[in-house]
Amino acid sequence: MAVDTTAGSRARSRGPADKWILAPIVAMAALGTLMIYSVTFGETFRAGGSSYYYLLRHLQWLLLGSVALFVCARIDYHHWRRFSVPLMLIALLALAVVVFAPESVSPVIKGARRWIVIGPFSAQPSEFAKLAFVIYAAHWLSQRGEKVSNLWYGLVPFGIMLGIVVGLVELEPDLGTSLVFAMIGGCMFFVAGAHLLQMFGGIATALGAFTLLIFSASYRINRLSIFLDPWRDPTNLGYQPIQALLALGSGGLFGMGIGASRQKFGWLPEAHTDSIMAVIGEELGFVGSVVVVAMVVMLAARGFGTALRARDSFGALLAAGVTAWIVGQASLNIAVITLTVPFTGIPMPFISYGGSSLVVLMAAVGILINVSKYTHPAEPASGWIMRRRPDVRPTRRSMRHGRV
DSSP: OOOOHHHHHHHHOOOOOOHHHHHHHHHHHHHHHHHHHHHHHHHHHHTTSOTTHHHHHHHHHHHHHHHHHHHHHHSOTTHHHHTHHHHHHHHHHHHHHHHHSOTTTSOOBTTBOOOEEETTEEEOHHHHHHHHHHHHHHHHHHHHGGGGGSIIIIIHHHHHHHHHHHHHHHTSOOHHHHHHHHHHHHHHHHHTTOOHHHHHHHHHHHHHHHHHHHHTSHHHHHHHHHHHOGGGSTTTTTHHHHHHHHHHHHTTTTOSOTTOOSTTTTTSTTTTTTTHHHHHHHHHHHHHHHHHHHHHHHHHHHHHHHHHHBSSHHHHHHHHHHHHHHHHHHHHHHHHHTTSSOOOOOOOTTTSOOHHHHHHHHHHHHHHHHHHTSBOSSOOSOOOGGGGOOOOOOOHHHHHHHOO
């Protein structure tokens, strides 16, 4: 594809970063730090350990994530194009290790294999795979330009690529993360210029595939029935959904106050990870929960706004992919806790406890911030992004001089 040198010159002229992208991230990270301590201090103290155990570990990951955000925000995002294929290959290899490696390397935890554990080191490859997929998909889709709307040149190969990633994640098994990948892929393909008919076809195929996955395992069928009536089995399968709803309902309008939650003291499973939004509802009430939702909405507005204003297709797709990832995962977590969808384990971005998730998410935000430095001052009239963006591919020299 030919390079539009005029557009390349414009794309490399950077401006100030959109600081409003960082505002909700800082707010959610601060709230997450507070809530992790509130949720875990009693549990660790009763177990004979330090009440600061989870807090100190979280602060270590938060510091590392902040460094990753700062570094990625200063790297010209065009550089990521060169590393898209190696990053994707590493991600696929790591996902394969999780599924096929012996249990000494990938232990079974609560019926699933999601971690690589080597001595003191442990990591969740699916978190890294999300970032690698966003970078690779942005590169792949931007290369195709308007040809992405061609069935055999766009939808089919992209669907196969997404299907391989989702398939490896699903073998762990991890339906929640698979849904997040599907949301990322669907959003990026739409932004790339897919026809609505293609989108409907892709969504129908994805729904059919997930329906087959649900009915292929008895425990997923049980989750679906519990979603329809959690009180049918209140002491077993319906226990966590019921306890989450009790926590949310106990908070009322303004909550019981920080640290005053009762459900976190042994009643609510995974209170510091997947169920932390239920504790927020109990301690900060409906108002506190709405504030969290407002942070997510603000990030969605600034992130997708950055995609709309991006000066090249690769930047637009990067911004859209990162935003869809964070907003989609947050929305799914909130939907699960409120029992809007069947219960599945998915952490709340920047708020739930988890080192792999936090560090990778903050690195992704750093990339989003860097993209915001290379944007038009005003949004275009149309949101059909890719048909208004050249595929700018700067030379190595121009990339070096364009670095922040």
